[in-house]
Amino acid sequence: MSNSNLALDTIGQFVSVIQSFQKKYVDKKEININLIEVSEKIKEDGNHILKELKDDQDQSESKLKVILDSLEEIQFYKKNMNDLNYKVETEELDEDEYVKIDKEIQILKENIKKLNEAGLIVEREKLNKNFFDCKEIYTFFENILLFTNLLKSLVKIYEENIIEKDFDFINQGLIESDSVALKNMMELIRYNKYKNMPYEYNFINDFFTLEQFYTLLALSNNSLKFNGYEISQKDKYDIEKYFNLLKIQNLVFLILSRLCVMRNDQERKVAHYTTVDVGVKLATNISHVRLNSVDFMNDPTEGKILKDFLNLKYINDDNxxxxxxxxxxxxxxxxxxxxRLYGNTDDIECSGLSLVFKNYFFAQGFEKATTSRIYYKLPLFRCIYLDFFSGYFEIARRNKFTFYQEYKDKNVAEKAWNKYINKINKVETIVKQYFDEMKKCVEILYSDNDLKVISFINNTVNPLRFLIKHFAFQEEQECRMMRIESIEHSDVVFDMVNNKSYIDYKLDVNEYLTNIYIGEKSKLNHTYLIKEISKKSEKIPKIRISDNPFRSAKKDFIYKK
Structure with a gap:
């Protein structure tokens, strides 16, 4: 995209609008910008960016067609060469025929040389990447515009008490879009304001945050639809059911946004435990981090605890x-x-690696906006550790000891810990409030045992299922990067050898690594790791052997490439 400054300015305006909205309508403070005027400017600049991106896409597509035609032509020449060579090898030819065929082969070789197959393949990959980049950035800015328009319509409700017709006019682009999450929020606002369906406005206002914007990008449109749900505008009870489903979905979004691990000094790094083999490939950018299907999780309670906690009925899901x-x-x-548990090879405990990532490897609210890679980032969600019998839960966090490790000084560590744990406690209080409200909605919807509605509820809470873990795993303090997607989506890759599906997270890992810890039983790989990473990159993370005490009768693991 040529006009990168305009893109950065638009992103900055978007951040400003969201932060100012929260300041005014959530924190009840004065703001010094006109939200509606800035929203109009975002719309104007955003549409200009989208047009430019569409032009870039069209140009890439046109150039790509020429290259594909040329590569097809090369294949045609190669086939003719093979046919002629076969004729020379299998038939008895006189000298004139042989000379004639040899000339034809030389002409074909010249034609292939002129077209430069290797150069065309490089150009094809470059154009494919550019086409992919344009598509991702287009989706990103399209979502910014839709999000901003919906926010603007809410501001106009608060400040001008606009009628439903004007509300629809502002959101015309959203009505015609594929953004299911924002459409459903639009319907929630509409029914609350214009159909007299009661819902606390703080739950609506809490939706319009940067964390929420990135959360929506992690969920596919198909996963958010109430498939086949038909409502009668004349049947108030039917509308109420639909409205409660919308509320449940909004509460799911709100919980997810509160679980987002956003940039701060106290949670600036997280670790991923993996095998030496995978760790080397990631650290040298040979492979990307993979988001794997949940079909093969090691915890048998994965995905089930939330249903028990909310007393959901088990029926087959539609999606x-x-x-x-x-x-x-x-x-x-x-x-x-x-x-001991993760990243082991040949069942040798402590034979893996801990790759420590800077937190801007994930969506962090537009930091590092000077690079296009921001458009590919997904949020990181902390897990909830839940005892569904009592309802007690905790969210994943650093433990107190790590503050003493980091700060060394007791007084400084205690002060930092108290500030941190107060923040965590506030998040848990808000998440509990959202869950309590969700339980009320579920109870109302269950009153008539409508199997279709029960299925909708199960599908609606699905984004939370794999962030809720049994309390027995609490010491792991886990966070997850997640994407919910249709299996048929082009980003979903199926590995036939291992019978698994996954999605590549298309960021080069080496740029974001800050430390690598080597398990005790892999300590002999220390030098190899440093040398291997140094071959591929000038940037080498700090690599050290873990100092955790561990003894095992098994031999140390030595990685063989």
Whole structure:
């Protein structure tokens, strides 16, 4: 995209509008910008950006067609060469025929040389990447415009008490779009304001945050639809059911946004435990981090605890083609327990690696906006550890000891810990409030045992299912990067060898690595790791052997490439 300054300015305006909205309508403070005017400017600049991106896409597509035609022509020449060579090898030819065929082969070789197959392949890959980039950035800015328009319509409700017709006019682009999450929020606002359906405005206002914007990008449109739900405008009870479903979906979004691990000094790094083989490939950018299908989780309670907690009824879900893809991280960067459980090779405990990532490897609210890679980022969600019998839960966090490790000074560590745990406690209080409200909605919807509605509820809460873990796993302090997507989506890759599906997280890992801890039983790979990473990159993370005490009769693991 040529006009990168305009894109950065638009992103800055978007951040300003969201933060100012929260300040005015949530924190009840004075603001010094006109939200509606800035929203109009975002719309104007955003449409200009979208047009430019569409032109870039069209140009790439046109150039790509020429290259594909040329590559097809090369294949045609190669086939003719093979046919002629076969004729020379299998038939008895006189000298004139042989000379004639040889000339034809030389002409074909010249034609192939002129077209430069290797150069065309490089150009094809470059154009494919540019086309993909334009598509991702287009989706990103399209969502900014839709999000901003919906926010603007809410501001106009508060400040001008606009009628329903004007509300629809502002959101015309959203009505015609595929953005199911924002459409459903639009309907929630509409029914609350214009159909006299009661819903606390703080639940609506809490939706319009940067965390929420990124959360929506992690969920596919198909996973959010109430498939086949038909409402009668004349049947108030039917509308109420639909409205309660919308409320449940909004509460799911609000919980997710509160679970987002956003940029701050106290949670600036998280770790991913993996095998030496995978770790080397990630650290040298040979492979990307993979979000794997949840079909093969090691915890048998995965995905089930939430249904027990909310007393959901078990029936077959409608969205059978929707799957959750995720990869796991933890606040415990150098943990003996994690090393014993994860990343082992040949069943040798503590034979893996802990890759420690800077937190801007994930969507962090537009930091590092000077690079286009911002458009590919997904949020990181902390897990909830829940005892569904009592309803007690905690969210994933750093433990107190890590503050003493980091700050060394007791007084400084205590002060930092108290500030941190107060923040965590506030998040837990708000999440509990959202869950309590969700339980009320579920109870209302269950009153008539409508099987279709029960199925909708199960599908609606699905984004939370794999963030809720049994309390027995609480010491792992886990976070997850997640994407919920249709299996048929082009980003979903099926590995036939291992019978698994996954989605690549298309960021080069090396740029974001800050530390690598080596498990005790892999200590002999220390030098190899440093040398291997140094071959591929000038940037080498700090690599050290874990100092956790561990003894095993098994031989140390030595990685063989």
């Amino acid at each position: 059978i083609h929707i799957n959750t893809f995720l990869t796991c991280f933890t606040f415990n960067h150098n943990s003996l327990n994690q090393f």
